[in-house]
Amino acid sequence: MLEIARELAAWCREGRDFAVATVVAVRGSAPRPPGAALAVDAAGTALGSVSGGCVEGAVYELCQEALAEGAPRTGHFGYSDADAFAVGLTCGGALDVLVTPVRGDGPARPLLSAALECAAAGETAALARVVTGPAAAAGGALLVRGDGTAEGTLGGGRELDRTAAAEAAALLAAGRTGTVELGDAGGRCGEPVTLLVESSLPPPRMLVFGAVDFAAALAGAGSFLGYRVTVCDARAVFATPERFPAAAEVVVDWPHRYLDAQFAGPARPDGRTAVCVLTHDPKFDVPLLARALRLPLAYVGAMGSRRTHDDRLRRLREAGLTGAELARLRSPIGLDLGARTPEETALSIAAEIVALRRGGTGAPLTATSRPIHPRIPDATVGSAHDHGRPSDLPARAQPRAA
CATH class of the missing domain: 3.40.50.720 (NAD(P)-binding Rossmann-like Domain)
Known part of the structure; x- marks a missing residue:
């Protein structure tokens, strides 16, 4: 999401509803890394890319569905020699995406808008979202700024937010984007939770x-x-x-x-x-x-x-x-x-x-x-x-x- 922050921040300021698909993980040969994003607004306008063209059409449809339903979704795309015409990566790799709707009436809209504005301005910030786990349906988000302060919620309780903020701050300090495995009760306790943490730094x-x-x-x-x-x-x-x-x-x-x-x-x-x-x-x-x-x-x-x-x-x-x-x-x-x-x-x-x-x-x-x-x-x-x-x-x- 933060990869196309400048454009998405403008969409937020214009009051547009949209959904954004973000690459969570890749396996094998894949053209785009975790953090690559494709966004689709309510009028069908698209920007960004998650695969360089291989699965853009299918991800576009996922974005439209998530936006209509108002709930986050995940998708997996790979390549099968047995069905070469199926939707997948012709380069032989596989990727997972997290699709987040950003609607005007969504509870996470203000926080996501703030994260996009930070990244668009070239500020140091990390955005954490739940990919899988008990809190995934909540569609929450955490914004961790360069000074270590955090705002927002993942929707899974205070301990989950506290642990997630610490993990996001660690990835931000390293300037890295990726997934983190933890428990919904904080630390490694409770039901497994997978977080996507996107880091944004000032331009080199x-x-x-x-x-x-x-x-x-x-x-x-x-x-x-x-x-x-x-x-x-x-x-x-x-x-x-x-x-x-x-x-x-x-x-x-x-x-x-x-x-x-x-x-x-x-x-x-x-x-x-x-x-x-x-x-x-x-x-x-x-x-x-x-x-x-x-x-x-x-x-x-x-x-x-x-x-x-x-x-x-x-x-x-x-x-x-x-x-x-x-x-x-x-x-x-x-x-x-x-x-x-x-x-x-x-x-x-x-x-x-x-x-x-x-x-x-x-x-x-x-x-x-x-x-x-x-x-x-x-x-x-x-x-x-x-x-x-x-x-x-x-x-x-x-x-x-x-």
Whole structure:
């Protein structure tokens, strides 16, 4: 539900009745992760997706039925070789969905509306709903905010709400979306209950250093991928908002000084942050990279030729960086796409960031035999406002020059 929060929050403000189907769990090869959502309003308008097209029609009908009845529903979709024309995932996987009606007269409408507004505004929040268990028919919900406060009810009693709020806060702290098993009497006591917890975080940050034409193209690519992009350069004549319309902000400052200052503000760089150094100048690059490579960031890449890279490594060693810290540097930046133009180079950088984030190899799919959609754990990284924590590329996929 929170994946399409901006659109659904607008529907709430307009007074629309709608139902939303949210992926609860996936097994095998499936194109969308837990948290993916499809919504249908009373007029039949649809938005979002739960499967990339395989079962959208059947889920659409489930939404219409839930909206008409005013009660939540669940659905399971898989693939059967015995009946290839049955509704299912042709990729061979299976998924479960929770369908929640959000009607104007529904008791959970105000709470769900508040959760959607939080996510739409980029605030830290988690939404918990019952998938199975004694309280499932109540259609309740809990909203847990970034400060730990909780509001709403699942409809199963105070102890269930207390335990659910603690579990949701734990998943939110990890920036994860997934299911939780507990008991309706609190803790593990009582009848089994399965909760779906959706986490929403502020957009991840992409810090682009160097106000060059490559930075303008990369800002567009980063924004397209859902990053909040900052372009920073010490040269005021180049660092202007007009040159970087896709960036959320353009800052005139020395790169290392700007990075240091971010840890005193509300939008601290974290394990989702990508740092891209495009300056080609040791007096900017070395102090910046000496800091960035010692921080728990998702990605640190630097542009330059192999000769520039070798010289940069020498300077960083002289600055005291260890071999393990230097091994985190993606340089020359980007995947080997044969890129020439700023736009192509931005694509190669963005592709490397995605591959690192999702554990991809960076190799052509025709040259690999692993599943196109690797198995997703029960608790997975949230999709709408969260890009997760990095995982290393396999050794054979170490990037070459862009």
